[in-house]
Amino acid sequence: MNAAFGAAEVPERLAGLVAQAAGPVIFTTSFGLEDQVLTHLIATARLPVSIVTLDTGRLFPEVYALWQETEERYRLLIRPYYPRHEAAELYVRQNGINGFYASRDARKSCCDIRKVEPLGRALAGADLWLTGLRADQSTARGDVRLAEADVGRGLLKASPLLDWTRERTLAFAEQNGVPINPLHAQGFVSIGCQPCTRAIRPGEPERAGRWWWEDDAAKECGLHLGPDGKLERSKSVPEQVNA
Numbered sequence: 001m002n003a004a005f006g007a008a009e010v011p012e013r014l015a016g017l018v019a020q021a022a023g024p025v026i027f028t029t030s031f032g033l034e035d036q037v038l039t040h041l042i043a044t045a046r047l048p049v050s051i052v053t054l055d056t057g058r059l060f061p062e063v064y065a066l067w068q069e070t071e072e073r074y075r076l077l078i079r080p081y082y083p084r085h086e087a088a089e090l091y092v093r094q095n096g097i098n099g100f101y102a103s104r105d106a107r108k109s110c111c112d113i114r115k116v117e118p119l120g121r122a123l124a125g126a127d128l129w130l131t132g133l134r135a136d137q138s139t140a141r142g143d144v145r146l147a148e149a150d151v152g153r154g155l156l157k158a159s160p161l162l163d164w165t166r167e168r169t170l171a172f173a174e175q176n177g178v179p180i181n182p183l184h185a186q187g188f189v190s191i192g193c194q195p196c197t198r199a200i201r202p203g204e205p206e207r208a209g210r211w212w213w214e215d216d217a218a219k220e221c222g223l224h225l226g227p228d229g230k231l232e233r234s235k236s237v238p239e240q241v242n243a
Ligand code: SF4
Pocket: 056, 058, 100, 107, 108, 110, 111, 112, 114, 115, 192, 193, 195, 196, 221
């Protein structure tokens, strides 16, 4: 797939990846800029892709508004996956409503309950998982390939926008009237759960606003694993991204 579609334009690349899939194709959106562009491409080309999202229960109000706007604009329904309520209730009972600030382990446990476990259900039975990852979002994502095996989940993961810059992605969205989150214009570049996301300052890496209290260059929630099924770690200080 990398050889066949790597040089293609993104719409053809996306269609080619989907056509090659041997089973169900799932696209997980968190309504970020890249995800909105992919939703636009999937919807306008009427590709046979199921669009799903992980509603952690801690998202920004703007995300829910964009969710509805996106469904209305493209006349589609996005399938939500929620945390197991027993696990979420136990976590809050034991750690408090914002217990994820207390330690890295507490944070990862919350992400496991609210994101990783629901993602496993969302991807069950999928052959191809489409994501909005771009390689220059962080050094931890610098090794992202167009298509790669997710051994841990037993499927193929593809990132059709991997070689687009943020500027190019934004320009596409603007030229095509793709609805995007108004928080992007306020410095929220990578948007996750509300209590774990802040706006970034000029010159900061794109993902500096995620779990900013953790001193770790490879801040991920566990959704994107390396080829060996383990969370990939950055080996260097993040490169500065022009804001
Ligand atoms: S991003 Fe924060 S609130 Fe969301 S699941 Fe992870 S720790 Fe919990």
